[in-house]
C-alpha cells in the first residue's frame with residue numbers, strides 16, 4: 546500500500562467581523578492549523594485544528610515534530626501512529642499540545658484513507674444514521690442584546706431548531722438575555738446555555754434554578770471541568786441537564802461524572818481527545834453509561850462520526866471554516882448531512898493556506 550511520503554503544515558485564518566468573548570476568553574481572530582498528509586501515489590488528506598491565536602510556536606512545533614512519526618505509515622495505520630506517539634510523547638506528557646498534533650495527523654490520515662478507497666469516512670466506519678440534528682452556536686457575552694437576538698433569529702430563519710448562548714456575565718444579566726432569547730424564538734426552539742467554566746458553584750446553581758422556568762435544554766460547563774463533586778451537586782439540585790466534555794483529553798472526567806450520576810450529555814472534542822478512535826471510544830463508554838453524545842465544535846468531522854454511533858444526538862454548528870473550504874456541509878430544517886465525497890468530503894482552499902516551514 547502507498548505510504549505517507551509528505552506531511553505539510555499550514556495556517557489559515559477566517560475573518561471575524563468583530564471580536565467575540567465568552568466567560569473565559571476574548572477572541573480577535575479565528576485561526577486554524579491544517580495538516581496535509583500525502584501518499585507516494587499522490588492521495589492527499591487533510592485534518593485541521595481550531596487554534597485561535599494561542600501558543601502559535603508551541604502548536605506549530607508539536608505539528609512539526611509529529612511529521613517524522615507519520616512519514617512512512619500507510620494512511621490506515623492510525624493505530625501505529627498512536628503507539629509511536631505514545632512512546633515519543635511520554636516524557637513531555639500525553640496530554641496537552643502534543644495530543645492536538647497527534648489528533649490533527651490522525652484526522653488527516655482518515656481523510657487520506659477514505660480518499661485512497663474512494664469512500665466517505667462515515668461509510669467506512671459503518672453507518673447508523675444519515676443525518677444529524679444540529680444546533681446554532683454562539684450567543685457571545687460580548688454581543689449586545691440586539692446582536693444576540695439577531696444571531697439566534699438568523700439561526701431560526703435558517704431552519705435550526707435549537708440555539709446556544711453564552712452565560713457567565715452575572716446571574717441577573719444572564720437571565721435577562723435568556724428571557725429575551727426565549728421571547729424571540731418562542732417555545733418551539735430549544736435554548737441551551739454555556740458558561741465555559743466561568744461560574745462559581747453558587748452562581749451556577751442560582752442561574753440553573755432560576756432558568757428552569759425558561760425551559761433551558763442544557764447547561765454546559767457551568768463550573769471548573771475538574772470539579773466533579775460540584776457537577777454532582779448541581780445535577781441533584783436543578784432540573785436542567787448538565788453537559789460537558791470539550792476540555793477533556795480522555796475519558797477520566799466522563800468516568801468520574803458517570804460514577805456520580807452527574808452528567809446528562811457527553812461533548813468530546815475530536816482534536817483534544819486525540820482523534821477518531823479516541824472520540825469513538827469515549828462515545829462507546831458514554832453509551833455504556835446511558836449518556837448521549839453531542840460533540841464540541843468540529844461539525845465537519847463530528848457529523849460523519851455521529852452517523853456511525855447509536856447514541857449521537859446532535860452536532861454543534863459554527864460556520865467559521867465555511868468561507869475557506871471547497872464544499873460546505875448541507876444543513877436543512879435543523880439537520881446536517883454528511884458529505885458524499887471520499888474521506889471527510891471537503892478540502893481547504895489553496896488560497897486560504899499559508900505554509901509553515
Ligand SMILES: [Mg+2]
Nearest residue numbers: 739765766791
Ligand atoms: Mg462550550
